[in-house]
Each structure stands twice: as structure tokens, then as C-alpha cells.
Amino acid sequence: MLMKKKRINPYQLIFLLLVMLFIYAPIISIAVFSFNEANSLTVWQGFTLNRYVELFKDRELFNYTNPRESVVFMTLFIAVVSTIISTILGTFAAIALTQTRKVIRDMTMTVNNIPIVSPEIITAVSLLVLFGALQIAPSYNTMLLAHIAFSTPYVLITVYPKVKSLDPNIADAAYDLGASPMKALFKVILPQIKVAIIAGAAIAFTMSFDDFIISYFVAGSSGDKNISIYLYTNRLSPKPIINALSTIILLIIGGKITYDYFKTGKKVEELE
Amino acid sequence: MNKTILPIDNEQHKKQRKSVRQFEVYLSIPYYIVMIVLVVIPIFLMVISSFQEDRQSSVFPIGFTLTHYLDFFQAASFVRAMTSSLWIAFATTIVSLIIGYPLAYLLTKLKLKTQMTLLLLINAPMWINMLLRVRALEQIMRMFFPFLIDTAPGVVIGLVYVYLPFMVLPIYAVISKIDPNLIESSADLGASKMKTMMRVIIPLSLSGVLSGVLMVFLPAATTIIVPQYLAPSQNIYMIGTLIEKSIIYNGRISYSSAIAIVLSIVILGIVYYIKKLDKYKGVNANEKEAY
Numbered sequence: 001m002l003m004k005k006k007r008i009n010p011y012q013l014i015f016l017l018l019v020m021l022f023i024y025a026p027i028i029s030i031a032v033f034s035f036n037e038a039n040s041l042t043v044w045q046g047f048t049l050n051r052y053v054e055l056f057k058d059r060e061l062f063n064y065t066n067p068r069e070s071v072v073f074m075t076l077f078i079a080v081v082s083t084i085i086s087t088i089l090g091t092f093a094a095i096a097l098t099q100t101r102k103v104i105r106d107m108t109m110t111v112n113n114i115p116i117v118s119p120e121i122i123t124a125v126s127l128l129v130l131f132g133a134l135q136i137a138p139s140y141n142t143m144l145l146a147h148i149a150f151s152t153p154y155v156l157i158t159v160y161p162k163v164k165s166l167d168p169n170i171a172d173a174a175y176d177l178g179a180s181p182m183k184a185l186f187k188v189i190l191p192q193i194k195v196a197i198i199a200g201a202a203i204a205f206t207m208s209f210d211d212f213i214i215s216y217f218v219a220g221s222s223g224d225k226n227i228s229i230y231l232y233t234n235r236l237s238p239k240p241i242i243n244a245l246s247t248i249i250l251l252i253i254g255g256k257i258t259y260d261y262f263k264t265g266k267k268v269e270e271l272e
Numbered sequence: 273m274n275k276t277i278l279p280i281d282n283e284q285h286k287k288q289r290k291s292v293r294q295f296e297v298y299l300s301i302p303y304y305i306v307m308i309v310l311v312v313i314p315i316f317l318m319v320i321s322s323f324q325e326d327r328q329s330s331v332f333p334i335g336f337t338l339t340h341y342l343d344f345f346q347a348a349s350f351v352r353a354m355t356s357s358l359w360i361a362f363a364t365t366i367v368s369l370i371i372g373y374p375l376a377y378l379l380t381k382l383k384l385k386t387q388m389t390l391l392l393l394i395n396a397p398m399w400i401n402m403l404l405r406v407r408a409l410e411q412i413m414r415m416f417f418p419f420l421i422d423t424a425p426g427v428v429i430g431l432v433y434v435y436l437p438f439m440v441l442p443i444y445a446v447i448s449k450i451d452p453n454l455i456e457s458s459a460d461l462g463a464s465k466m467k468t469m470m471r472v473i474i475p476l477s478l479s480g481v482l483s484g485v486l487m488v489f490l491p492a493a494t495t496i497i498v499p500q501y502l503a504p505s506q507n508i509y510m511i512g513t514l515i516e517k518s519i520i521y522n523g524r525i526s527y528s529s530a531i532a533i534v535l536s537i538v539i540l541g542i543v544y545y546i547k548k549l550d551k552y553k554g555v556n557a558n559e560k561e562a563y
Contacts, residue, residue, distance in 0.1 A: 012378055016390070019375055022433065023397060026408035033411070093303035096296035111307055114315070119494035119539065121512055125519070125532040126314035129321045132525055149310035152303065175288050181295035210401045213496055213512075220520060231403040235501060246404045253399050261392055 031250060034243035051244035058241055061230070072245075074140055075226040079208040082147035087201045089148075090155025094163045095189060097156075112153045123150060124217035131218060143219040143226065147208040154207060155200035162196035163189075322530035326523075340530035349514060350531070354538070357511040360424060361493035364431040365439075368488045369481065371432070372439035376480075377473070379440075380448045391444065398437050406501045409433050413502065422503045430498040431488075438487035446480030447473065482550050490539060511535060 008016070034052075038045035056062055063070035067077075097105055115123050127146050136142055166189070174184040190197070212228035220229055227249075231242060323336050344350045375394075379387050397405055409430055413420050420426035450473065458468040496512035506513065515531050518524040 008378065008381065015374065016378065019371065020393065023394065023436075026405065026412045026433075027397065027400070029412055029415075030404070030408040089303040089306055092296075092299035096300035099293050099296055108304075108307075111311060114311055118536070119490055121494045121496065121515055122532045122536055125515065125525075125528050126318040127310070128519065129317045129525060129529055130310070130314040133317050133321075145310060148306060152306055153311075156303070171292075175292060181292045184292070185295075185299075206399060212401075212403055216516075217519060228401060228403050231401070231407065232497070232500075235407070236504065242407070246408070249404065250400060254396070257392065257396050257399065261389070264388070 027250065030243050031247045034240075034247040036240070036243075039240055051240050052248075055241040055244040055248075061241075061245065071225050071227060071230045074224070075209060078140060078144050078147060078226065079205050082144055082151055082208045083201050083205040085148050086151035086155050086204045087197060090152045090200060090204075091159050091190075091193070091197050093152075094156050094159040095185070097160060098163050112156050115150045115153050116157070120150075120213040121217075124214040127214065128217050138219045138222040138224070140219065140224045143215050143224065146214050146218045147211065150211075150214060151204035151207050154203045155197075158200035158203060159193060159196045162193045166192055318529045318532060321526045322533050324526045326526045340527050341534070343527075344530070344534065349509070353509050353511045353514040354534075356424075356509060357493045358538075360427055360431070360508070360510065361489050363424075363428045364435065364492040365485050365489045367428060367432050368436050368439040369485070372436055372484065373443055373481065376440050376443035376447055379444055387448075391441075394437050394440055402434055403497055403501075405434060406430060406497050410501045420502075422505050422507055424508055426502045427499050427508050430502045431492045431495060434498065435488045435492055438491075439484040442483040442487065443477055443480040446477045450476050479550050482546055486543060486546055489542065493539070494535065 033044075035047050035049065036044055037048040037050070060069075061071050062073070067073040093108070097108060100108075124146075127142075127149065131138065131142050131145075170192070171184055171188055174188045175181075179187065210228065211226070212232060215226050216229050216232065219225075225233070227245075234242065322340060323338070325337055325339065379390055382390070410421075413426065413429075417426075420429065454472055454476070455468055458472045459465075463471065493510075494512050495510065496516050499506075499508045499510050499513060511531070515528050518531070519528045
């Protein structure tokens with residue numbers, strides 16, 4: 001690029017630093033106070049790892065003998081199952097969508113956008129009405145169905161542009177060489193869109209793992225909780241172990257993001 | 273070697289294409305079932321439900337009443353929740369814009385590597401559970417700014433904290449796509465820096481600003497979490513809290529459906545109005561790639 005990239009002036013630097021402080025000070029304080037000896041979330045008393053020991057002993061979060069009663073295990077289970085199902089549904093629909101007529105494609109896209117665009121609370125109420133009408137009692141089952149419902153559209157819009165950009169001649173060549181549609185799908189089409197599928201699955205997993213409003217509405221009254229509902233119902237009696245749990249989640253996400261950063265960082269360097 | 277050219281059998285080719293298409297249609301059936309049962313039908317049921325009396329075990333048998341809709345105009349709680357939601361969301365959008373626009377603009381001035389790093393740092397919190405972030409902010413507020421707890425400005429700060437990236441990203445995407453020649457030629461033609469900003473950069477980034485506005489305003493207006501954490505005494509009563517209360521604590525599903533529908537109509541109106549403001553759409557040559 002021809003435009004010269006100038007150094008920023010001190011005011012701009014201060015502005016940048018203030019924004020970063022605003023974004024990261026709360027997150028860092030959570031991590032720091034997870035090592036606090038006192039039960040308080042505001043007064044520092046000394047370093048301890050007890051919160052982490054207590055965390056893994058907590059029967060509600062980690063129930064090793066009965067995983068069905070464990071908040072952490074069930075959150076992960078629902079995230080994994082809904083990710084697998086929504087990734088399969090969304091990917092296959094994206095592949096088929098390139099072959100259909102424009103009318104159907106436009107209609108599908110419109111319906112697909114509804115859960116993405118509309119505020120979560122409206123999706124939550126509509127699903128609650130559905131389960132009420134079908135008389136399906138709220139539980140982890142309704143939570144799973146709801147998660148499939150809002151994750152699938154994200155997989156479709158992530159995978160579809162990639163499928164559309166594929167050269168149709170490659171698939172045609174496979175058919176001409178005698179591949180069955182099934183074989184062409186698994187040996188030719190899917191390998192070409194692998195990256196987009198993984199990106200879609202990552203979005204689906206995060207959406208499910210972090211979801212609060214929809215899960216709370218469709219399953220909250222049953223006592224079946226995911227991590228978000230657990231955090232919410234404990235908001236007025238803040239347990240110190242929540243800081244420890246939060247820190248572990250932060251570390252996992254931070255690790256993943258740093259890893260991605262160094263992977264893409266190399267590409268950027270090559271570009272420059 | 274003997275090369276034999278296979279004759280292209282048109283009939284067979286067509287048949288093959290047809291079987292492929294059929295196979296793909298079968299593959300997409302589960303998707304359509306899920307979308308119809310879990311997206312389309314619920315919306316219809318919600319509309320039907322909003323015209324029912326509450327205290328029915330299911331949507332069937334179908335009755336008809338306008339009670340819920342008529343109640344709204346008398347119920348102070350609904351009017352209060354709706355107006356305070358819209359006001360708080362409006363304030364949040366303005367504050368996010370005031371912070372987000374200069375931030376996005378500043379980013380485009382930096383080295384590509386620094387841009388990527390800073391963008392990642394701004395984006396990273398979006399991968400973290402929102403409840404964790406709001407709880408973290410609550411902790412900081414109680415420590416350093418306790419006077420903000422239970423106030424409207426406190427709730428606005430919380431919403432800015434959560435939704436700021438939604439404002440920065442679309443604006444950054446549009447500004448970084450502005451052709452540098454346009455800015456240069458504006459300077460060559462004698463425009464001051466200020467004038468270039470007002471007449472070239474801001475109009476060209478309008479589409480990014482408007483999508484940022486929508487992406488901040490809508491979730492801010494319908495939030496449940498932020499006021500519950502940052503205004504726990506519930507003196508800031510937003511529409512999300514009202515729906516949560518009527519569903520979770522009072523079990524009034526039909527009443528909540530009616531609120532959700534009124535809310536959707538208000539939101540559709542706002543979205544329609546904001547989309548209409550986008551008069552420079554497609555001016556940027558590269559804009560289509562960005563979306």
C-alpha cells in the first residue's frame with residue numbers, strides 16, 4: 001500500500017491504552033481474585049490455590065459419579081452434541097443450496113437469517129411456546145433442541161460462501177470418472193470445504209457453550225443448568241469458586257486465541 | 273500409447289446430474305425439518321399464543337383475546353420498561369459510537385501487524401461468556417466506582433463494555449476498504465484534514481456505522497443480564513427483565529408472547545428506518561467483498 005503508516009501521537013496512544021484498560025481490567029481482576037485467600041471479591045488477603053481445589057470438589061459443577069447431575073459436564077455434552085448435529089445439517093444444506101433454484105435459495109436464506117438477526121430473547125420466547133404447545137417438559141433435552149436450532153443457521157452461512165466458490169468442474173470430473181454421488185461428496189467436495197466446516201463448528205460450539213437467555217428460558221424452570229444458568233442463579237451470592245471456574249475458562253479461550261494469532265500472524269508477515 | 277477419446281454421452285450426463293441433485297436434496301431434508309419445526313412454526317405459535325388467555329396448559333384449544341395487547345397501554349410496567357429499554361439502548365449506541373469510531377479509524381492508521389494484534393485484543397472478549405464478563409465488570413465497579421451500581425449510567429457502561437466490539441468491527445472493515453487515492457485526491461484538491469474527514473471518510477464509512485449501530489442497539493435494548501448484575505435492586509426496569517419476570521416467575525407465556533411480538537414490531541421499525549439511512553451504499557468499490 002502506498003499510504004504511509006505514521007506513528008501515532010501521544011493522545012492517540014493514551015486513548016488506545018484507556019480502551020484496552022477498560023476491556024481487560026475486569027477480566028484480569030477476576031483472574032487475580034481467584035487466588036485470594038479471603039472469601040471477599042474486593043479485599044486481598046493472600047495467595048492461595050484453595051479455590052481451585054474447592055472448585056473440582058464442588059458436587060454441583062463436577063459430579064464424577066453421576067455426570068447427568070454435573071453442570072460442567074452437561075454444558076460440554078450439549079455443546080459437543082449440538083455442534084456435531086448442527087455442523088452436519090448446515091454443511092449438507094449448504095452443499096445442496098448451490099444446486100437449487102433461486103426462489104428456494106432466497107427463501108432458505110431468509111428463514112436461515114431469522115435466528116441470527118432476531119434478538120435472542122424473542123427466539124427464546126418462541127421456542128418456549130413451541131415446547132409448551134407440544135407439551136415437552138423443560139430439561140436438558142429442550143436445551144439441546146434449542147441449541148441445534150440456533151447453531152445450524154450459523155454453520156450454513158459460514159459454509160455456504162465456500163461451497164459457492166468451488167469449481168464445479170472438479171466435482172463433475174469425479175462423476176465422469178465414475179464416482180458415486182456419495183463418494184464424490186466425501187472424497188471431493190467435503191475435503192475442499194474443510195476449513196469452512198471447522199470454522200462453522202467452532203462458532204456453533206461457542207454459541208452453545210456460552211448461551212444463556214435461550215437455555216434459561218427453555219430449561220431454566222426444570223433445574224437443569226448449564227454453566228451460564230449456574231452463574232446467573234448464583235449472582236446474588238457470589239461464590240469464590242466462580243472466579244476459579246472463570247479463570248480456567250479464560251485460560252482455555254486465551255490459549256486458543258493466542259495459538260490462532262501466531263498461526264495467522266505468520267500469514268500476515270508473508271503478506272507484508 | 274493409444275489414447276481413446278470417450279464420446280460424451282449427453283443423455284447419460286443429464287441423468288447423472290439429476291441423480292446427484294436428488295442425492296443432495298435428500299441430504300438437506302434434515303436441515304429443512306429442523307428449520308421448519310424449530311424456527312418457522314415457533315414464530316407462528318408465538319403469534320397465536322399472544323391472542324390466548326394465560327393459564328392454559330397448551331396453545332390448543334384455540335381461543336381469541338386481545339387482552340394482552342390492550343393491557344400494555346394501561347400497564348405502567350410495560351410502558352416504563354419499553355421506554356427505558358429504548359433510552360438505554362440509544363445511549364449505549366451513542367457512547368459506543370463515540371469510542372468505537374475513533375478507535376476503528378486509529379486502527380487503520382497503524383502497521384498491518386499492529387492492526388491485527390489490536391483487532392484481536394478488541395475481539396477476544398467476545399469469545400468469553402457474557403455473564404463472566406459482566407460479573408467481572410460488576411466486581412471492578414463495586415471496587416472503584418460503587419456509585420455507578422444501580423444507576424442508568426452504570427447499565428450503559430456495562431452494555432458498552434459488552435457490545436463495543438460490534439461497533440468497532442464493521443466500521444473498521446469499511447474504513448480499511450476506502451481507496452487511499454480518494455483521500456489523497458481530496459488533499460490534493462485543497463481540502464483540509466478536517467474537511468477530508470467530514471466530506472470523504474465519514475460519508476464513505478456510513479454503511480459500517482449503520483451496521484454497527486444495529487448490532488449494538490438491538491442486543492442492548494433486549495438485554496437481561498446487564499441490568500440484573502449492575503442494577504440488582506431492579507430500579508432500572510428493562511423489557512428483558514419484564515419478559516423474564518412474566519415467564520420464569522409468573523409463567524405467563526401468552527402475555528410474554530404478546531410482549532415479544534410488540535418488541536419485534538418496534539425492532540423491525542427501527543431496522544427499516546436505519547437501513548433507509550444508508551444512502552451511500554455501494555460507493556466503495558471494494559465494499560461488496562467486505563460483506
